[in-house]
Amino acid sequence: MRFALDLFTIVMVSLGGLFFLAGTIGLLRFPDTLTRLHALTKADNLGLGLVVLGLLAQTSSPLGALNLVALWLLALLGGAVVAQFMGAAVRPARWRTGGVSGAREEEGG
Amino acid sequence: MNGTTLFGLGAAALVGLGLYGLICQPGALRKILAFNLIGSGIFLLFGVIAKRGGGALAAAGSGSDGDPVPQALVITGLVVAFAGTAIAVALLVRLAETAGRSTLDTDAQDASSLPADANPPGERLP
Amino acid sequence: MSLGLISDLVLVLLVLSLAVWMNIARTAYRAVVGFVAYGLLMTLIWVRLAAMDVAMTEAALGSGLTGILLFGAASRLAPFEAAERARAPGPALRLLIGLLCTVVAAGLGAVVLLLPEPAPTLAPLVAENLSPTGLQNPVTGVLLAHRAVDTLLESVVLLPALIGVWSVAADADWVGRPSALPRPPASEALTLLAQVLPPFGILVAIHLVWIGADEPGGKFQAAAVLAAMWVLVMMAGLRQPPPVVARGWRELLVVGASLFIAIGIAGIWLADAFLAYPEDLAKPLIIAIEVALTGSVAVFLALLLAGPPAGAHRREV
Numbered sequence: 001m002r003f004a005l006d007l008f009t010i011v012m013v014s015l016g017g018l019f020f021l022a023g024t025i026g027l028l029r030f031p032d033t034l035t036r037l038h039a040l041t042k043a044d045n046l047g048l049g050l051v052v053l054g055l056l057a058q059t060s061s062p063l064g065a066l067n068l069v070a071l072w073l074l075a076l077l078g079g080a081v082v083a084q085f086m087g088a089a090v091r092p093a094r095w096r097t098g099g100v101s102g103a104r105e106e107e108g109g
Numbered sequence: 110m111n112g113t114t115l116f117g118l119g120a121a122a123l124v125g126l127g128l129y130g131l132i133c134q135p136g137a138l139r140k141i142l143a144f145n146l147i148g149s150g151i152f153l154l155f156g157v158i159a160k161r162g163g164g165a166l167a168a169a170g171s172g173s174d175g176d177p178v179p180q181a182l183v184i185t186g187l188v189v190a191f192a193g194t195a196i197a198v199a200l201l202v203r204l205a206e207t208a209g210r211s212t213l214d215t216d217a218q219d220a221s222s223l224p225a226d227a228n229p230p231g232e233r234l235p
Numbered sequence: 236m237s238l239g240l241i242s243d244l245v246l247v248l249l250v251l252s253l254a255v256w257m258n259i260a261r262t263a264y265r266a267v268v269g270f271v272a273y274g275l276l277m278t279l280i281w282v283r284l285a286a287m288d289v290a291m292t293e294a295a296l297g298s299g300l301t302g303i304l305l306f307g308a309a310s311r312l313a314p315f316e317a318a319e320r321a322r323a324p325g326p327a328l329r330l331l332i333g334l335l336c337t338v339v340a341a342g343l344g345a346v347v348l349l350l351p352e353p354a355p356t357l358a359p360l361v362a363e364n365l366s367p368t369g370l371q372n373p374v375t376g377v378l379l380a381h382r383a384v385d386t387l388l389e390s391v392v393l394l395p396a397l398i399g400v401w402s403v404a405a406d407a408d409w410v411g412r413p414s415a416l417p418r419p420p421a422s423e424a425l426t427l428l429a430q431v432l433p434p435f436g437i438l439v440a441i442h443l444v445w446i447g448a449d450e451p452g453g454k455f456q457a458a459a460v461l462a463a464m465w466v467l468v469m470m471a472g473l474r475q476p477p478p479v480v481a482r483g484w485r486e487l488l489v490v491g492a493s494l495f496i497a498i499g500i501a502g503i504w505l506a507d508a509f510l511a512y513p514e515d516l517a518k519p520l521i522i523a524i525e526v527a528l529t530g531s532v533a534v535f536l537a538l539l540l541a542g543p544p545a546g547a548h549r550r551e552v
Contacts, residue, residue: 070435077431084424112243116280117347119247125340126254132332136319138263138312142270142305146254149277149297152289157347160284162356175285176358177373181382184374184455185389187292188532191301192396195539198308202415203403203543211315212322 005057012054019047033090041083045076117157123150135212137201141194148190155179155186243283250276262316263309270305274298287451288374291443295459296536303466304540307417369518371449378453379521383510387499390492390528393535397488401479404543413476415542416469429471436464444529448518454525458532465537476541484534491531495524 026039052072059065127150130143162176205211253273260266274297281290324332361373361381368380378386404411419425440457447453468474477484498520499510506513512520 074432074435077428081424081428084422085419088420088422088424112240112283114347115240115243115247116284117350118344119251119280121340121343121347122251123254124343125336126251126258128339129333129336130258132336133324133329134258135322135324136263136312136316138305138308139266139319141308142257142263142266145270145301146257146273149273153277153280154343154347156281156284156286156289158350158354159286161350161354162358163285176356177361177377178357178382180286180289181374181377182385183286183289184292184378184453185385187289187296188455189389189392191296191304191536192393192539194301195304195542196396196399198304199400199403199415199543202308202311205312205315209315210318211312212319214322 009054009057012050012057016047016050016054019043019050023047034087037083037086041079045079048072048075113157113160116153116160120150120153120157123147123153126150137204137211137213138198140213141197141201144197145190145194148186152183152186155183159183239283246276246280246283250280263312264306267302267305267309271298271302274302288372288453288456291451291456292459295456295463299463300459300466300536300540303417303470307415307540307542310417367514367517368512368521369448370521372447372451372453374451375447375453375521375525379524380512380517383495383499387492387495387510390495390532393532393539394488394492397535397538400539401543404479404545408544408546410478410480411544411546412478413538413541413543414545416466416476416540418470418472421472425471426473429468429473433464433468436460436467440464440529440533444525447525448522454529454532457529458536461529461533462536462540465533466540469537469541476538479538479544484538487534488531488538491524491528494527498524 020043023039023043026043027036030036030039049072052068055068056065059068124147127143127146127148130146131140134140134143156175156179159176159179162179201211250273253269253276256269257266257273260269274293278290278294278298281287281293358373361377364381365371365373365376368376370376370380440460443452443457443460444454445452447457465474469476498512502511502513503509505511505516
């Protein structure tokens with residue numbers, strides 16, 4: 001039983017790490033702010049979810065498990081709001097200039 | 110070489126970098142940032158000393174393996190550093206609103222183009 | 236080279252490169268972004284140094300609240316930055332200053348390498364004397380029992396700090412509300428966050444105060460979380476910052492330190508020393524001080540962030 005739980009944790013946390021890696025590569029490689037946000041929020045939310053799922057197998061008390069799930073939900077909330085914010089900040093500049101690099105002009109001011 | 114010593118050397122480098130910014134940056138806000146960097150480096154030095162001294166407490170079976178005295182001092186230090194930064198920022202924003210500059214130079218080169226104190230605060234800045 | 240040491244090395248290199256970035260960033264705004272990321276990495280370093288209490292304070296206060304303060308200042312001062320850049324020192328002078336700073340850093344580094352072995356420490360003394368206080372968390376023990384004078388002075392020093400911030404206001408603005416908080420454009424996402432998050436934040440703060448007696452946590456961490464929740468609500472525009480002339484808030488500010496001093500003075504008769512606690516009452520008294528100080532410090536932090544009062548004509552823009 002112990003071994004199965006450990007294996008589950010290792011697999012899930014590694015999968016989560018993979019999603020984080022993919023998200024980070026997306027953050028570095030995608031051409032503009034909106035697609036980068038997409039990489040960040042999608043991959044990181046899923047990655048963190050998998051890490052939390054993996055760690056759930058290691059908790060000794062239900063309260064600890066609840067803590068982990070609450071952490072994930074709060075991270076989801078924070079990520080979603082920040083993504084909305086950044087999206088709203090880039091959108092007008094993007095449409096005004098008609099280019100895909102509108103975000104960069106926005107940053108300077 | 111262990112992790113604690115590594116952090117100690119990093120803290121020394123942080124103080125050096127902060128000092129460089131404090132002297133070199135012309136803008137007062139950048140100076141405030143640099144000053145926070147120095148403070149953070151000094152706190153980290155405290156933390157390194159706390160970690161070095163902590164072995165005894167772990168041996169006594171008290172869970173944590175840091176020296177709680179420097180740790181408690183760093184916590185109060187962080188709160189006071191925040192308060193100090195808040196005062197510095199408030200003074201700086203006020204200076205910019207009334208004198209029209211954000212540097213600490215005393216020559217009135219920039220200020221001469223703007224009527225100091227005569228403008229009602231806030232009309233120029235959003 | 237162990238795995239732990241490698242991760243420590245990566246952490247130190249990341250922190251140092253962010254510190255360099257803070258020096259070379261073109262605008263103050265970018266430098267502040269670097270500072271916030273720096274604070275979060277610093278939190279990890281504190282965890283590695285087995286200082287959970289400090290890590291929590293650094294994350295909430297050093298990175299979070301200071302970040303809001305500096306972001307607000309950076310966007311207000313952005314129009315002046317072009318004039319600043321013209322005043323930067325020339326390359327020769329920079330080189331000289333760089334050399335000087337390298338010498339300072341090298342000196343400190345040498346001190347770190349030459350620290351005495353075994354390390355002098357007060358930890359055993361704290362561990363021996365922790366049981367009379369009824370606490371389990373040695374950091375809280377130091378803050379409220381062994382070095383209570385420091386903590387008292389530190390909670391009192393917030394008052395002159397706030398008076399200092401308030402006193403930069405112009406006379407005509409005195410009756411107004413503080414206005415230094417950044418006010419992002421209204422958005423449904425922010426409103427939702429400001430409505431959903433505070434109940435959780437308040438719960439976390441109560442939890443932090445409560446477990447602070449026995450585990451990492453305590454009044455400063457809880458106060459920073461509470462202040463952050465209030466600031467979030469104010470930034471979302473759901474509540475206005477209170478006017479600085481409001482009496483109730485002022486009373487809340489001094490209640491924590493007043494209780495601390497009152498219990499401290501009572502200690503002269505009950506336990507033979509200023510700020511000493513009677514043996515059997517130590518834990519309840521410490522928790523009472525913690526709770527009162529949490530409220531006061533939270534209001535202090537939020538009002539320090541909210542800045543000096545401003546006239547009505549200023550708030551509209």
